[in-house]
Amino acid sequence: MDSGKLRRVALTAGLLFCLAAAAGCLLFQTAQEEFEEKTEMMEALTGIDPAHEAEYAGIITGKALGEEASETEEGEALLEKYGYTFEDSIGNSGLWRYVGGLAAILAVGLVAAGAASWYFFKKKEKEKDRAEYLQERLLETQNRSEKMEARLRREEQETKALITDISHQLKTPIASLKMSYEIEDSTELSEEERAEFIRKEREDVARMENLLQAFTQMTRLETGMICLQQEKSSLKETLKQAVGSIYMKALKKGIRIETEEFPELMIPHDPKWTAEAFGNVLDNAVKYAPAGSRVRIQVSEMVSFVMVEIEDEGPGIPEKERGKIFQRFYRGEQKNVQETEGSGVGLYLTRQILERQKGTVFVKPGRNGGSKFVMTLPKE
Structure with missing residues (x-):
């Protein structure tokens, strides 16, 4: 038997004991009052007529012998003559107080039992809620541990x-x-x-x-050692910085960098790292494009974002490799790519930088056989 059941049994036993004790006390009190009443009656009667003391004692105690039915009937008739009936004797006795006291004690006991039951019920509900809360916290802790373990493995x-x-x-x-x-x-x-x-x-x-x-x-x-600091800055100045980083390489190969005119756009971005992202795409365009070709830059303002397109006239990227070139250290399978100096990190960094600013980057075929890199950045 658990502790909750033991407490309930002990409480019930205690209440029953209290009821029995209270009933005994009321019984004793009623008997005491009746005895005192008969004593006073006996004293009053013997004071009036001492000669009939024995008869009075028999009548009061109910131990008189040899009573006849006719005498009893005559006594009842005399009492009724003076307005005293059996109902009056019941009303004047202490029985109703005894019954009323027992009813009151029983009602108090029931209320106390109900209150105790309600208390233990609420306590049990509270313990159940606490157990469920602890179970939820345990599951959350386990989930965090599993996620942390998976992250550490990754x-x-x-x-x-x-x-x-x-x-x-x-x-x-x-x-x-x-x-x-x-x-x-x-x-x-x-x-x-x-x-x-x-x-x-x-x-x-x-x-x-x-x-x-x-x-x-x-x-x-x-590793998070570099945090991108986004601020409303000029996109035109960021592109100038990116073009400046590869201008000498393009000049040596005779490649022209052409930028279509576009209005001044102030958008939230990290100028330094965004310029590096654009510069990596431009560096690849200059690196793989033939001498004397062109690299075009076009900026378009959309409803919720700005699109920057960089198109070269190089060998292009096979369709099966277009999703792989943004992976770390991937350099492609074409012979001219393998023979050209590179680390396979530039486009990977471009994707990381743009995506951390809620932007995107993808590549599609160019108009003249080359590649067109399409990059987006949100306006707000």
């Missing part, structure tokens, strides 16, 4: 993949440098050959510097 896998990708990207320039140094140390080279080796070594070092810089930016952005 981060661990991403970290392993990142280390593997970085190692793979750095492997080629490091191997090239190592081979170059070994050849220089073990072979007699002419001045022209030595100069060529030095030029190649500088290219490899520059490539590693670019890779490390891209890895650093990507890691800082992914």
